[in-house]
Amino acid sequence: MTALLHGFLLALGLILPLGAQNVFIFNQGANHKQFKKVLPAVITAGICDSILILLAILGVSLILLSLPTLQLIVYIIGFIFLTYMAISLWKEKPQQMEKTSSMTAKKQIGFALSVSLLNPHAIMDTIGVIGTNATVYEGIDKIIFTASTISVSWLWFILLAILGKALGTVDKTGKYIVYLNKFSSVIIVVVACIILKNIIEIIL
Template sequence: MTAFIHGFLLALGLILPLGAQNVFIFNQGANHKDLRKTIPVIITAGLCDTVLIVLAILGVSLILLSLPVLQLIVYVLGFGFLVYMAITLWNEKPKHLEYQSPLSAKKQIGFALSVSLLNPHAIMDTIGVIGTSAALYQGTEKWIFALSTISVSWLWFILLAFLGKLIGTVDRTGKWIVYLNKVSSLIIIVVAIIILKNIIDILF
């Protein structure tokens, strides 16, 4: 029980901040009239977090932490994808909710992969925090800890999409969706700037 509570609270604390991944999932919930249309982004983000957590707990994270070159590659790729996503969101200007063109399942999966697997902060959270915390446990307790952290990700992503859908349902004109896209874009740009600073720190 201790391992489960520890994992649950730790994962909740890490996932609550408004990062690029959270913003994107919420945005998709708001932009789709049917919540089922957000299933691709929920599943992709959930699977990505699951993979990262399992790898971190298995100790693969130690490799990334010990090789600055790999860290630099992750940061550069992550920066590029975040800038591209921010531009895409900023340029989305639906005149009316009925005439919107929400992201297709393929694009949802692509963006979700980029903000999950190429998100340096998400990787460092799983590697530096969840991975090292899991080292406190052995055997069954370690996997209870892992399942607890993984369950938080899945439940949170489903909740985010649902909350986004509520916004989209209330806003029948699409006006608030435009504002949401702009705010989402700005948040992602801030995250990208932080990543750029990390790139500069590594290089110089």
């Protein structure tokens, strides 16, 4: 029970703050009429978080921290993807205002991968916080802790998509969703700028 609550509260504390990943999932929920249309983004984000958590708990992800060159590559790729994503979201229109789908499944998967796996701060949080806290458990307790943290990610992404869809349903004109898209773009630009700062620090 202790491991379960520990994992749940820890993961909840890490995932609640507003970030590129959360903004993207909520945004996609708001921009599509049907929940199933958002599943590519939700499932991709859930799988990515699960992989990161497993790697952190197994200690494999510590390799990233010990290889500055690898960190630099991840940062640069992340910066490029986030910049492209910010531009795309700024231009994106809600489905209610267009005859075609706002974002294809393939595009959702690509963007979800970038905000999940190419977000250095998310990676460092997973390694430094979840990975470190997992070391206090062994055997079945560690498994429960791991399952608890992973479950929070999946439930949170599903909830974000549902909340986004609720906004999209209420906002018949699509006006507020356009504002949401712009806001989402700005948040992602801020994240990209922080990553750029890290790139410069590593190079210098």
